[in-house]
Amino acid sequence: MLEFIILGFLMCGETSGYDLKQWMTKSTSYFFDASFGSIYPALKRLGDKQLVIFKESVEGSKYKKVYQITETGKEAFMKWIAEPIAFEKSKQDHLVKIFFYEFLPKEKAIANLKGLIEVIQPIEKNLIGQKEEASQKYDVYQFYYRYATMVYGIDYYRFIMSWCNDMITKLETDTETIRSERFNTK
Amino acid sequence: MLEFIILGFLMCGETSGYDLKQWMTKSTSYFFDASFGSIYPALKRLGDKQLVIFKESVEGSKYKKVYQITETGKEAFMKWIAEPIAFEKSKQDHLVKIFFYEFLPKEKAIANLKGLIEVIQPIEKNLIGQKEEASQKYDVYQFYYRYATMVYGIDYYRFIMSWCNDMITKLETDTETIRSERFNTK
DNA sequence: TAGGTCATGTAAAGAGTTACATGATTTT
DNA sequence: AAAATCATGTAACTCTTTACATGACCTA
Numbered sequence: 001m002l003e004f005i006i007l008g009f010l011m012c013g014e015t016s017g018y019d020l021k022q023w024m025t026k027s028t029s030y031f032f033d034a035s036f037g038s039i040y041p042a043l044k045r046l047g048d049k050q051l052v053i054f055k056e057s058v059e060g061s062k063y064k065k066v067y068q069i070t071e072t073g074k075e076a077f078m079k080w081i082a083e084p085i086a087f088e089k090s091k092q093d094h095l096v097k098i099f100f101y102e103f104l105p106k107e108k109a110i111a112n113l114k115g116l117i118e119v120i121q122p123i124e125k126n127l128i129g130q131k132e133e134a135s136q137k138y139d140v141y142q143f144y145y146r147y148a149t150m151v152y153g154i155d156y157y158r159f160i161m162s163w164c165n166d167m168i169t170k171l172e173t174d175t176e177t178i179r180s181e182r183f184n185t186k
Numbered sequence: 187m188l189e190f191i192i193l194g195f196l197m198c199g200e201t202s203g204y205d206l207k208q209w210m211t212k213s214t215s216y217f218f219d220a221s222f223g224s225i226y227p228a229l230k231r232l233g234d235k236q237l238v239i240f241k242e243s244v245e246g247s248k249y250k251k252v253y254q255i256t257e258t259g260k261e262a263f264m265k266w267i268a269e270p271i272a273f274e275k276s277k278q279d280h281l282v283k284i285f286f287y288e289f290l291p292k293e294k295a296i297a298n299l300k301g302l303i304e305v306i307q308p309i310e311k312n313l314i315g316q317k318e319e320a321s322q323k324y325d326v327y328q329f330y331y332r333y334a335t336m337v338y339g340i341d342y343y344r345f346i347m348s349w350c351n352d353m354i355t356k357l358e359t360d361t362e363t364i365r366s367e368r369f370n371t372k
Numbered sequence: 373t374a375g376g377t378c379a380t381g382t383a384a385a386g387a388g389t390t391a392c393a394t395g396a397t398t399t400t
Numbered sequence: 401a402a403a404a405t406c407a408t409g410t411a412a413c414t415c416t417t418t419a420c421a422t423g424a425c426c427t428a
Contacts, residue, residue, distance in 0.1 A: 001279065001282065004282075005282060008285070008286040008289075011286070011289060027285075028282070028285060029275065030275050031275070031276075031277065031278040031279075031281045031282070031285075032277060032278070032279070032281070032282055033275065077289070078289065080283075081283055081286055081287070081289055081290055082290060082294060082298075083283075084298055084301045084302075084305075085280050085283050085284065085298050085299070085301065085302040085305075086279065086280065086305075087279075087280050087302060087305045087306055087309070088279050088280075089215065089216050089217070089219065089309070090276050090277055090278055090279065091217065091218060091276055091277070092217035092218070092276055092338075092342075093187065093217075093218070093272065093273075093274050093276065094271050094272065094273050094274075095217040095218070095335050095338060096187065096190075096191060096214070096217070096218055097266075097267055097269075097271050098271065098331055098334070098335060099194070099213075099214060099217075099331060099332060099335050100194040100197070100267055100331070101267070101331040102329070102330070102331055102332075103194075103197060103263070103264065103267055104267055104268060108268060109331075112268075112270055112271050113271070115270045115271065116270075116271040116273060119270075119271075119272075119273045120273055123273070123275070141360075143288070144288070144356075145284055145285060145286070145287040145288055145295075146285060146288075148284070148349075148353055149281050149284060149285050151349075152278075152281060152349050155345065155349070156278075156345065159341065159342065159345055163334075163337075163338050163341070167334055170330075174327075
């Protein structure tokens with residue numbers, strides 16, 4: 001997967017391992033991210049397979065290995081991108097604790113759900129900022145798909161927060177026995 | 187994470203490694219899943235830490251190692267469940283290809299998006315079935331949180347499909363230059 | 373001149389899956 | 401009698417992050 005994402009970025013122009021990481025952080029990190037520890041070895045592998053080549057660039061004393069995609073690399077990327085989109089049930093770690101919240105006192109449950117919203121909110125705000133920046137800098141039609149994935153990200157965060165809020169409301173209003181206190185009733 | 191999920195299931199009653207996997211498949215697999223190759227070693231580790239104990243059960247010639255949570259295990263679980271909910275940006279692998287769809291002809295893009303919807307639809311239908319089954323078998327108030335995570339799952343799948351449909355509609359109606367064919371215009 | 377960022381890379385550790393191995397029992 | 405399921409477990413492999421190592425350059 002990572003190798004193809006790198007090829008994808010290289011389809012848009014040559015770049016270095018370091019800059020690749022910057023691009024990812026800026027543009028895909030809300031649905032895909034990678035560390036230097038995986039990017040550099042991936043570039044090495046891509047080089048071995050001759051899907052990319054690099055030239056050493058020294059711009060005003062700054063050393064960089066600038067990678068370019070090869071014709072073989074383009075072919076590999078085009079083959080990959082045309083394949084059907086696989087769907088893997090994606091891990092939603094934040095649901096794991098909530099699944100077992102029957103063991104937590106209701107007040108604590110509400111507090112933690114509110115806490116989760118407060119963690120997600122700044123992430124959402126940040127992505128909104130990125131989206132607005134992008135819509136000013138670039139033609140939305142030209143970058144239609146990238147723009148759409150940002151909208152996905154924002155709406156996804158909103159979806160989670162809205163779901164949390166619904167729970168909080170229900171927990172607060174249904175004063176009757178939502179048995180959210182298996183912990184206490186024991 | 188896996189170890190705590192196992193503890194969570196054991197909080198609800200004793201069970202075997204094999205049945206643990208069945209429970210996960212039935213109830214958490216849409217946001218968390220694990221294979222036998224990780225469950226059995228996890229149970230071993232939990233045993234080493236004395237958070238669980240097991241007894242060998244032979245019910246009518248059928249051998250099982252039935253695990254129970256210990257008092258120490260309960261304490262560890264209660265500590266974990268009370269902690270704030272962490273939020274990790276979760277991988278959404280299905281977005282990766284779409285992010286680079288500028289390199290795909292529009293018709294192919296639409297076809298693949300439709301394909302993705304067709305992959306998700308049965309998964310959603312399946313979860314709806316599970317939800318209905320659960321609401322008949324159990325008291326929704328008693329299993330409020332588990333029910334809520336199912337609603338999350340269903341709405342999450344719907345969100346993705348709806349996002350895909352929006353894209354398809356826009357791609358089909360905006361006959362003007364959505365530059366979704368960088369591939370061809372080169 | 374100290375700390376931050378730029379830039380590349382490696383080694384160890386973590387967390388998991390896949391595939392295999394085993395053997396009993398149950399269904400077709 | 402063969403195939404599927406029940407039940408446990410291990411070994412190899414994959415993919416990843418974290419932490420470290422290195423060195424140059426930039427800025428307060």
